Amino acid sequence: MDYVMNPMRTLHAGRHCGCGVQPVPEALGLSSTLEAAEIELAKISSSLLEPRNFPELNHKSVAAAIARGAVEKGLVQSQRFCWSATQKFFSGHPLLPLIRRTGISIERSLSFRDVLKGQQFLRHPVEAILMLRVLHDGWSQVTESLNKGTELPVVPSERANVPSNGNASAEYLSQYRKENFEVHFKRYAAQYVDLRKDFPDLTHTELMGLLPSHASKYLTEESLAAAGIDVPNVQKSGLRIQKLDEELAVFIRERARHLRDTAYPKRVSRWALMSGFRRPRVFSKKGLAPLLIRAREAMEECEEKQKRFKQRKEAMTSARKKPA
Numbered sequence: 001m002d003y004v005m006n007p008m009r010t011l012h013a014g015r016h017c018g019c020g021v022q023p024v025p026e027a028l029g030l031s032s033t034l035e036a037a038e039i040e041l042a043k044i045s046s047s048l049l050e051p052r053n054f055p056e057l058n059h060k061s062v063a064a065a066i067a068r069g070a071v072e073k074g075l076v077q078s079q080r081f082c083w084s085a086t087q088k089f090f091s092g093h094p095l096l097p098l099i100r101r102t103g104i105s106i107e108r109s110l111s112f113r114d115v116l117k118g119q120q121f122l123r124h125p126v127e128a129i130l131m132l133r134v135l136h137d138g139w140s141q142v143t144e145s146l147n148k149g150t151e152l153p154v155v156p157s158e159r160a161n162v163p164s165n166g167n168a169s170a171e172y173l174s175q176y177r178k179e180n181f182e183v184h185f186k187r188y189a190a191q192y193v194d195l196r197k198d199f200p201d202l203t204h205t206e207l208m209g210l211l212p213s214h215a216s217k218y219l220t221e222e223s224l225a226a227a228g229i230d231v232p233n234v235q236k237s238g239l240r241i242q243k244l245d246e247e248l249a250v251f252i253r254e255r256a257r258h259l260r261d262t263a264y265p266k267r268v269s270r271w272a273l274m275s276g277f278r279r280p281r282v283f284s285k286k287g288l289a290p291l292l293i294r295a296r297e298a299m300e301e302c303e304e305k306q307k308r309f310k311q312r313k314e315a316m317t318s319a320r321k322k323p324a
Contacts, residue, residue, distance in 0.1 A: 059121045060150040062128050067118030068145050069135025071153045081113035083198050105278050118152045188215040204231045248295035256302035268304035
């Protein structure tokens with residue numbers, strides 16, 4: 001092999017697809033940090049294929065380890081999903097480009113909240129491995145967390161002084177709630193108001209899902225309204241559709257820029273632009289598609305017509321030609 005005549009074949013192994021012919025185009029622009037992360041992720045994935053490595057590994061233990069990491073990083077506090085802390089943690093994380101590439105959506109959603117709380121599984125193995133690595137300082141810490149089993153992290157909570165004889169009847173608990181209703185109502189109502197600020201587009205039911213389960217014993221739509229606290233009704237306000245429209249427009253433009261920068265060999269079609277979005281078939285919904293005004297403008301702007309694709313293809317071909 002004449003490496004002088006074939007300089008593209010002499011790149012670092014971490015930037016190579018493994019076929020021995022040509023490097024992966026997307027890997028050419030990787031920084032040293034991301035290159036090391038890609039290699040580490042590949043090594044971890046390969047090691048987990050060994051049957052003797054974590055023979056009792058299962059979905060529940062992975063979910064529990066993710067939950068422990070989320071609690072340690074402050075993303076879940078007192079059994080509450082803290083979006084502001086989560087957004088700050090992931091937005092400043094050096095592996096954020098790798099997180100996006102693997103398809104993990106960092107968003108204010110109930111499903112992502114359940115993942116961080118260990119109540120939902122990440123089905124794709126690579127996504128689960130990366131999430132474990134991001135939420136821990138090293139793979140050795142991940143190993144220690146996985147060895148702790150499937151028990152979710154327990155956060156101490158306030159409990160009533162139940163009599164030691166064990167005869168805590170329903171009447172006693174009911175009486176306790178009545179006597180302490182105002183104290184607990186004020187505490188949970190304050191959390192409810194804070195959640196409304198952090199999640200302005202969620203319904204009352206979704207907001208209650210972010211609070212401890214026993215908050216429903218004190219907070220209802222009626223009790224909140226009686227206290228002068230406005231209960232959201234985003235189903236009629238259109239805020240959720242507006243948020244989806246803005247999010248999708250940004251995604252389409254970033255996706256188009258990524259495809260062009262990585263020399264995407266095919267036409268940048270609507271399918272290619274929607275690939276990786278959390279709702280890839282949103283444009284096929286007749287009642288919703290006309291409302292996505294910004295997203296449709298972004299799609300018309302970024303979708304590559306045959307003429308423009310031909311021009312880009314010719315430019316890529318001329319750039320790859322060897323100088324005479």
